[in-house]
Amino acid sequence: MGDTECGRDHITLGRDEHDMTSSIEEAALSTPAAEHAPGRPSADGTAARARGLTKAYGSGETTVLALDSVDVDIVRGRFTAVMGPSGSGKSTLMHCLAGLDTVSAGQVWLGDTEITGLRDRELTRLRRDRIGFMFQSFNLIPTLNARENITLPMDIAGQRPDEAWLDQVIDTLGLRDRLRHRPAQLSGGQQQRVACARALASRPELIFADEPTGNLDSRSGLEVLGFLREAVDRLHQTVVMVTHDPGAAAHSDLVLFLADGRIVDEMRRPTAESVLERMKRFDVIRAPADGAAPERE
Numbered sequence: 001m002g003d004t005e006c007g008r009d010h011i012t013l014g015r016d017e018h019d020m021t022s023s024i025e026e027a028a029l030s031t032p033a034a035e036h037a038p039g040r041p042s043a044d045g046t047a048a049r050a051r052g053l054t055k056a057y058g059s060g061e062t063t064v065l066a067l068d069s070v071d072v073d074i075v076r077g078r079f080t081a082v083m084g085p086s087g088s089g090k091s092t093l094m095h096c097l098a099g100l101d102t103v104s105a106g107q108v109w110l111g112d113t114e115i116t117g118l119r120d121r122e123l124t125r126l127r128r129d130r131i132g133f134m135f136q137s138f139n140l141i142p143t144l145n146a147r148e149n150i151t152l153p154m155d156i157a158g159q160r161p162d163e164a165w166l167d168q169v170i171d172t173l174g175l176r177d178r179l180r181h182r183p184a185q186l187s188g189g190q191q192q193r194v195a196c197a198r199a200l201a202s203r204p205e206l207i208f209a210d211e212p213t214g215n216l217d218s219r220s221g222l223e224v225l226g227f228l229r230e231a232v233d234r235l236h237q238t239v240v241m242v243t244h245d246p247g248a249a250a251h252s253d254l255v256l257f258l259a260d261g262r263i264v265d266e267m268r269r270p271t272a273e274s275v276l277e278r279m280k281r282f283d284v285i286r287a288p289a290d291g292a293a294p295e296r297e
């Protein structure tokens, strides 16, 4: 189906505004989703899975194939980074795995639930109950203070926060003395830490982070990455992070490299240096020497 025909495309257009959009969307949902218990294990240990995932934007001559039959398994309890040149399909992959975007072909599962084919309402509920999101632009509600922003998704869902967990999240992120501040009264790093706390507050099954350190100074960025790492190591959360930064990717367990809408490589136990070296090969492919035939991945 062409995306322009699809009503859910509004979500794609408003990618960065998704948290706010979904708050409104989700507020409209009145039925609690008891069947989607957060953290419910899937039978095969994958938090998310895609087979033959294909995403085309537009139609006819202007069609852009953003994802080209991607097969991927996101292992539960691991920190996965997604890297690749600009336009390689990183954000599209994340959005399709998270049910924020429709697919053109193929199947996507979150745990043991196939999300391709779910109706909008079911998908919205599934996202609300089982997924945490962090975006580069923090998407905090300006009229709410930090604590209210952190618990907003749970408040909307009618869930009571686990106070001990929330305390741990707040303390680890150094937000204890900022809870009554509104976003405008917080630094960029503090705002992203609030967004991080919000994503973790309900202990979602899977956290998707799109360039979560993109707007942060290096110290704040390291703090956020350290917390995501701890969330995986100590709290057995699953994190998928899109990043351009080899240093950020080095905090992950596994880096998936995308090029032209395909997963072309992966790297376990990455270091900033090894990721940088791998990324340089994309630069060579993108900019062949004069007269040289472009190499294909």
Ligand SMILES: Nc1ncnc2c1ncn2[C@@H]1O[C@H](COP(=O)(O)OP(=O)(O)OP(=O)(O)O)[C@@H](O)[C@H]1O
Pocket: 012, 057, 058, 064, 065, 066, 084, 085, 086, 087, 088, 089, 090, 091, 092, 093
């Ligand atoms: N809504 C859209 N309409 C048309 N084309 C799109 C749309 N969204 C993405 N694309 C195209 O799909 C391809 C993949 O885009 P995507 O944003 O997933 O790449 P990316 O790897 O995340 O890029 P970047 O690193 O620059 O953020 C690109 O060619 C992009 O121009």
